[in-house]
Amino acid sequence: MNRREVIARLSTGLAAIGTAGLISFSALAADTIKIGAVAPKTGPLAGGAAVSQWPNIELWAKEVNDRGGLKLKDGQKMVEIIEYDDKTNPGEHIKAAQRLATQDKVDFIIAPYGTGFNVAAAPIYAKYGYPQIAVTSISDQIGELTGRYPGLFFTLGSTTDFVQGVVNVLSGLREKGDIGNKIAMVNVADAFGIELADVARPLFTEAGFEIVYDKSYPLGTPDLSPIIKGAKAANPDAFVAWSYPPDTFGLTEQAIIEDFQVKAFYTAVATAFPAYGGKFGSKANNVLGAGGTNPDDPKIADYRKRHLEVTGKEPDYWASANTYAALEVLAQAIEGVGETDREKVTQYIKDHSFDTVMGELKFEGQNSRKYWTVGQWQDGVFRGVDAVNIDGAAPVRLKDGWN
DSSP states (O other), X not given: OOHHHHHHHHHTTSSOOOSTTEEEOOOSSSSEEEEEEEEOSSSTTHHHHHHHTHHHHHHHHHHHHHXXXXXXXXXXXXEEEEXXXXXXXXXXXXXXXXXXXXXXXXXXXXXXXXXXHHHHHHHHHHHTTOOEEESSOOOTTHXXXXXXXXXXXXXXOOHHHHXXXXXXXXXXXXXXXXXXXXXXXXXXXXXXHHXXXXXXXXXHHHTTOEEEEEEEEOXXXXXXXXXXXXXXXXXOSEEEEEOOHHHHHHHHHHHHHTTOOOSEEXXXXXXXXXHHHHHHGGGGTTOEEEOOOOTTSHHHHHHHHHHHHHHSSOOOSSHXXXXXXXXXXXXXXXXXXXXXXXXXXXXXXXXXEEEETTEEEEEETTEEOOEEEEXXXXXXXXXXXXXXXXXXXXXOOOXXXXX
């Protein structure tokens, strides 16, 4: 085995060393680009990161190293990935990022998993000048945050856009006479869910909807049956949950148990996971959720094929492609600059457009205005039904029971 093959194998996880949650894919050489990654491997958000974050890092590192590394002015360099588990704890994430910067001395760090983590970690990334392409984060404070942190970029848009997609879908169904105007709304009580609920209340009201049930619950709540029972008792026309992976599954399971039937049933993050369709089978049909994709798009279809071949896992139908696209942006920016100067790479991201699996991406005010907002399970595939600046949305279907 030659030296490059050793590096490639190590960088994709076939060998591991380290303690205290560290997995270092050592390149056994100095002429590599060291890239840190901190995200949950344990804790409530570990399941989501295991689908959307970690496999795409593995895929990207392998593909970069298989083609000989990133092209710099002084030659090609392989990438070395250094991973830490933040245990779904913002404090642990910040400590790990600090270690990556000061002890591991990595050239770049991949952005955190989750809205709250991206916001909490932004100061430490900014302190050391790392570009932070936040692919699993939405916020209505994009202008304020990017003004404060010049290396912070957003790819999933604002909270308002995210909520507006749901408003668009429900309004369309109401205009056709398929649903009424009563909504039961619940949210996970963290930065993601709280902000979404706060934005949704006035937007639903302005659109003429009545929120007949409004409840929050802590992240990691083991028993969600009271939430669903309360929503059902309110007799709504639509159910909307601003949820994270554990509760997305839990809420759906309880809705099936309680036979909670509405014509529009929406759960947020993880609805797009293949495991959601796998767990609920035909019962998932016509469930609405966050994000989406157009699986018929040739670039997306090719990406999904490569992802499965390399990682042995199906990508999700939303954040996975965005995560991989962000890594493509980082790679193209590093090669465009020709060196690992973080300030120059950050400026390059601001000034250029990038060819990715999501199509051409360009950041305006450090925000990419190209993303899916709502998807729906349709005959075994989670298809995008509402988007910002993306074509190929599928028509929305009504939920007809849990058959």
